[in-house]
Structure formats: C-alpha cells, structure tokens
Amino acid sequence: MAIRKMVRTDIDAVSALCIAAFDDTVAPTVSTQGSETFRKLASTEAFRQRLEGDNVLLVFEEGETLKGMIELKEGRHLTLLFVSPQHQRQGIGQALIAAMSAYARATDITVRASLTSVPAYLRYGFQCTGDADEAAGLSYQPMVLRVVAKP
Incomplete structure (x- = not known):
C-alpha cells in the first residue's frame, strides 16, 4: 500500500475512479x-x-491498483475524496485524510460533502458547519475538520 502524489500518468485512472464512485453512490x-x-x-x-x-x-x-484519491485545494479545502466502490469501508478514506492533513496550510480544512458521504466525513472527524445547500445541481453539506497545528 502506498499513498503518493498524483502524476500525469494517473489522470485517466483517477478520472475513471471518481466517476465510478460517483455513479455508485x-x-x-x-x-x-x-x-x-x-x-x-x-x-x-x-x-x-x-x-x-x-x-x-x-x-x-496497492500493487498496480489505484483504490482512492483525495484533493486539497490551496492547503485549506478538500475538493474531492473518492474510493473505488469495491474498496470502500476498508480504511482507505481515513488514510487519505490523514495523509492530506500533512499538506494543510490552515487549522480548518473545509469540505462541501455530498449528502451521501456525510456519515463517512463524520467518522473522519469532520463537523457540520451549517445547513445543506445546492450548487450547480449538486447538494452538499458544509463541514470542517480542525487539524493539529504543525510545530
């Protein structure tokens, strides 16, 4: 198992993984x-x-298999977190959140969580910060994760 920065050769696989996970849930x-x-x-x-x-x-x-991805924008906003449907609920999302936290440049990481993913984000330590809303046809719950300040 490895968590690493995405490279250009990952683009097709990452796009396909995100779309498959989105379509599934x-x-x-x-x-x-x-x-x-x-x-x-x-x-x-x-x-x-x-x-x-x-x-x-x-x-x-893991091996040659891409199982998940995460994106942190400007060191403060989680824009995408997806795990392939067949690998969900195996700790991959939690591992990606932990790895992403090392790149945080703010004490609060925000996310606009899809309504179906709110339970997972709660397990990851996020808290709801307001009412659910919608933008461009996508419903979301604003959430925040307080990250430990770096020494």
Missing part, C-alpha cells in the same frame, strides 16, 4: 444537471488543470 441522488456538473469536474482535462494549480492530489494504490 451519489449520482442516484442528484439531478441530471448535478451529474453533468460532476462529470466536468472529474474529466481528464479538469484533472490536468488541477495538477498545475495550487492543489495537492494524492492517490492510494
């Missing part, structure tokens, strides 16, 4: 607009652009 709960919005966010072109921005993208792999 989130897509049935959102509108057509929400699904279209997400597919744009998880496209290979979108990942190419993110790799060049102020984002940390990490992947969880």
Whole structure:
C-alpha cells in the first residue's frame, strides 16, 4: 500500500475512479444537471488543470491498483475524496485524510460533502458547519475538520 502524489500518468485512472464512485453512490441522488456538473469536474482535462494549480492530489494504490484519491485545494479545502466502490469501508478514506492533513496550510480544512458521504466525513472527524445547500445541481453539506497545528 502506498499513498503518493498524483502524476500525469494517473489522470485517466483517477478520472475513471471518481466517476465510478460517483455513479455508485451519489449520482442516484442528484439531478441530471448535478451529474453533468460532476462529470466536468472529474474529466481528464479538469484533472490536468488541477495538477498545475495550487492543489495537492494524492492517490492510494496497492500493487498496480489505484483504490482512492483525495484533493486539497490551496492547503485549506478538500475538493474531492473518492474510493473505488469495491474498496470502500476498508480504511482507505481515513488514510487519505490523514495523509492530506500533512499538506494543510490552515487549522480548518473545509469540505462541501455530498449528502451521501456525510456519515463517512463524520467518522473522519469532520463537523457540520451549517445547513445543506445546492450548487450547480449538486447538494452538499458544509463541514470542517480542525487539524493539529504543525510545530
């Protein structure tokens, strides 16, 4: 098992993993607009652009199998966290959260959690910070994780 920074050669696999996980758990709960919005966010072109921005993208792999990914934007906002459907509930999300925390540049990490993922984020230590809302067809719950300050 390894958690490492995402590289360009991971883009196709990461995009496919995110879309598969979204289709498995989130897509049935959102509108057509929400699904279209997400597919744009998880496209290979979108990942190419993110790799060049102020984002940390990490992947969880075991052997040759990519099992999960996480993205931290500007050291303070978790934008994506996905684990492949067949590998969920095995500690991969928790491991990615722990690894991501090392890159935090703020004491509070925010996330707009899909409503279906709120229980997982609560297990990871996040807390709800307001009412659920919607943007571009995607419903979300604002949440925050307080990270330990670095010495």
